[in-house]
Amino acid sequence: NAGVTQTPKFQVLKTGQSMTLQCAQDMNHNSMYWYRQDPGMGLRLIYYSASEGTTDKGEVPNGYNVSRLNKREFSLRLESAAPSQTSVYFCASSDSRDRVFTDTQYFGPGTRLTVL
Amino acid sequence: GEDVEQSLFLSVREGDSSVINCTYTDSSSTYLYWYKQEPGAGLQLLTYIFSNMDMKQDQRLTVLLNKKDKHLSLRIADTQTGDSAIYFCAESVSFQKLVFGTGTRLLVSP
Numbered sequence: 001n002a003g004v005t006q007t008p009k010f011q012v013l014k015t016g017q018s019m020t021l022q023c024a025q026d027m028n029h030n031s032m033y034w035y036r037q038d039p040g041m042g043l044r045l046i047y048y049s050a051s052e053g054t055t056d057k058g059e060v061p062n063g064y065n066v067s068r069l070n071k072r073e074f075s076l077r078l079e080s081a082a083p084s085q086t087s088v089y090f091c092a093s094s095d096s097r098d099r100v101f102t103d104t105q106y107f108g109p110g111t112r113l114t115v116l
Numbered sequence: 117g118e119d120v121e122q123s124l125f126l127s128v129r130e131g132d133s134s135v136i137n138c139t140y141t142d143s144s145s146t147y148l149y150w151y152k153q154e155p156g157a158g159l160q161l162l163t164y165i166f167s168n169m170d171m172k173q174d175q176r177l178t179v180l181l182n183k184k185d186k187h188l189s190l191r192i193a194d195t196q197t198g199d200s201a202i203y204f205c206a207e208s209v210s211f212q213k214l215v216f217g218t219g220t221r222l223l224v225s226p
Contacts, residue, residue, distance in 0.1 A: 004158070043204070044216075045213070045214075090158055092159075104164065106161070110156075110157070
């Protein structure tokens with residue numbers, strides 16, 4: 001099992017360009033998440049998808065859109081990139097069958113994005 | 117609001133014990149987690165503790181939870197250079213929602 005995979009690993013954009021970050025998991029998890037990590041700020045939730053066909057905003061959704069393409073894949077789109085979106089982006093997934101389980105989240109290796 | 121606080125840095129010598137501390141605000145958190153992030157990598161779950169427990173031990177790792185003070189700690193015994201990483205504390209504030217601390221960078225010197 002590969003776990004959670006993300007592409008690309010690195011990306012440089014110019015202000016105003018668009019791009020999509022891809023994430024896939026092979027653990028048959030119901031829930032998937034997108035976070036951004038900035039120095040001194042820990043991880044902040046951008047969007048999450050509790051199950052296939054649903055998406056919800058997290059703490060910092062402005063400037064982003066998401067698509068839960070199927071149970072395996074959850075993509076994050078920047079329609080018009082801004083320098084403030086320079087960050088490391090992590091995708092995660094969890095089983096989330098019910099509250100009996102810990103709902104542990106498993107993380108991908110990250111995408112390092114620079115917006116000039 | 118929800119807030120998880122950690123000190124930013126900790127430096128220890130190889131073979132010593134390391135203690136990383138965390139304070140959280142949401143008293144209704146069901147689970148509290150410790151994640152490890154090595155350079156250039158994603159977060160790896162180290163351990164978790166259920167809120168009705170005071171202590172959990174897993175090999176070199178000991179987690180202590182003081183619910184009254186909303187204080188969580190991670191002790192690493194016999195710290196090795198391979199333990200150098202950033203350690204994140206996280207609390208589950210609601211189903212599927214984790215709030216992360218800012219991370220503590222642990223540096224282990226030979």
